[in-house]
Amino acid sequence: MSKEYSLGIDLGGTKIAAGLCEGEKILKKVVFPTSASNGTQHILNTMIDAAEQAMDGHTVDNILGIGIGAAGQINSETGEVIYSPNLNWYNVPLAASLESKFKIPVKVLNDVRAATVAEQKFGNGKGYDSFANIFVGTGVGSGFVINGRLVNGATNSAGEIGHICMDPEGPLCGCGKKGCLEAYCSGTGLENYVKSELLKGTKSIISLMTEGSTELVKGPIIGKAAEQGDELALRAIKRVGYYLGIGIANIHTLLNPDVVLIGGGMTALKQYYMPTLLETMNTYILPVAGKSEHLIKEAKFENDAVLLGGAAIFL
Ligand SMILES: [Zn+2]
Known part of the structure; x- marks a missing residue:
């Protein structure tokens, strides 16, 4: 089965938006509140729910990877959130958490840097x-x-x-x-x-x-x-x-x-x-x-x- 889609997640201080994308087309998008006060695991679980809903019946076999733009300081090589004041996160292994769940590559960038990639590729x-x-x-x-x-x-x-x-x-x-x-x-x-x-x-x-x-x-x-x-x-x-x-x-x-x-x-x-x-x-x-x-x-x-x-x- 060929991989034709990728999944994007916008992890912000107030909302988490996930979308199944084909190039610059968003095929399905879901938005959840972040509820940062409920802690790290709650946010990670919300991201997993959002990603699953955005997949819209497709399996990971169809998906190249999950790319996350997160508010804060990110180590884009390890996919770790070093510090995010909006999420109240320190040293959270974000990419590893989602990779262990979905078994496909997960990458993390600072949110504005992710937006820059969108402008570079399609904007x-x-x-x-x-x-x-x-x-x-x-x-x-x-x-x-x-x-x-x-x-x-x-x-x-x-x-x-x-x-x-x-x-x-x-x-x-x-x-x-x-x-x-x-x-x-x-x-x-x-x-x-x-x-x-x-x-x-x-x-x-x-x-x-x-x-x-x-x-x-x-x-x-x-x-x-x-x-x-x-x-x-x-x-x-x-x-x-x-x-x-x-x-x-x-x-x-x-x-x-x-x-x-x-x-x-x-x-x-x-x-x-x-x-x-x-x-x-x-x-x-x-x-x-x-x-x-x-x-x-x-x-x-x-x-x-x-x-x-x-x-x-x-x-
Ligand atoms: Zn300043």
Whole structure:
């Protein structure tokens, strides 16, 4: 019996999505809540249930392997999750656990790196020798393909663009350091900036929209305020573009890729930040790397990028 399918799993902090894939086609997809508070074994069991349901009556004889994109630090050679704050996991032998159950190859990548494989094989990175794929959402992550190969790095941490330092005296990042790109450009960074400005007394319709509760200051509300021309909202989103532009200029200067792809929830606000992003990118990029809006493209895949990329590891 020929093996024609592969199985992709997106292991996130809130949901586990598994899909049976044939190339870039998802034939069957199931989604379960992660329930990280129920512990490691519960999550592993949920993944097994999800994988079995996604197989949709096929046996492992038809499946090349299971590819997992997981939030956190991954050893992609051993398939171990070194540390995942979202799952509350330390040193979990994820690939080995699923291999012993299904008896087919299991590979694990960091989730953004898996999404990068999807862009490389089927998405907007296809046809490029070298590109970066930046995910700007609650956090900021990235994956790099150089000379056609996904870059892992010596300790599998290549691509932690969210934690390059933009200013050692900058705002506090989730990683504990100050001034990381993520502390400026993630949804969390955007929200924190708006909150701090509101607490300083900056006038904004966001105060009315949230009835003065800074807890309710979230990306979509900031977006709605920007739509209405709110000065603080527009300034805060442009600030995201400013720092993202510098970060992307640095990527082009350092690695000279064909293109940098941008994906993630923050792209919903791109109309407000893209002009600033292009301006700062063109200001800070080394001229030999080029100065062009074509150095940036949107990522193709949204919600299914990690799942597709996991499955694509075997293609
Ligand atoms: Zn950081």
